[in-house]
Amino acid sequence: MDVKKINAPVNIITRDIREFDKKTGNLYEAVAIMSKRANQINTELKEELYAKLQEFSSYTDTLEEIFENREQIEVSKYFERLPKPALIAIQEFLEDKIYVRRPEELTQNEL
Helix, strand or coil: CCHHHCCCCCCCCCCCCHHHHHHHCCHHHHHHHHHHHHHHHHHHHHHHHHHHHHHHCCCCCCHHHHHCCHHHHHHHHHHHHCCCHHHHHHHHHHCCCCCCCCHHHCCCCCC
């Protein structure tokens, strides 16, 4: 996930729920889709954060050096300032960037 291209709001904003059920016809289905996507985004962001933090870690640091590692702190602060995964998922859903595959719509060839 390219975190620099995320255009979701950082703060929670009030949404019209009619926007959500326009896309699926069912509000609960829309919430379930956004929830699953938010979990995927959260996993991606955690993996990316962990990979970036590993670049700066060394296993020969003393206990005092571990607490003073500025690069790790800056990377962590950057990821904390990003929009939350739920907000990113909502934005992607509203922009039709989420592909949904429903099991009842699968043809015999896809099974």
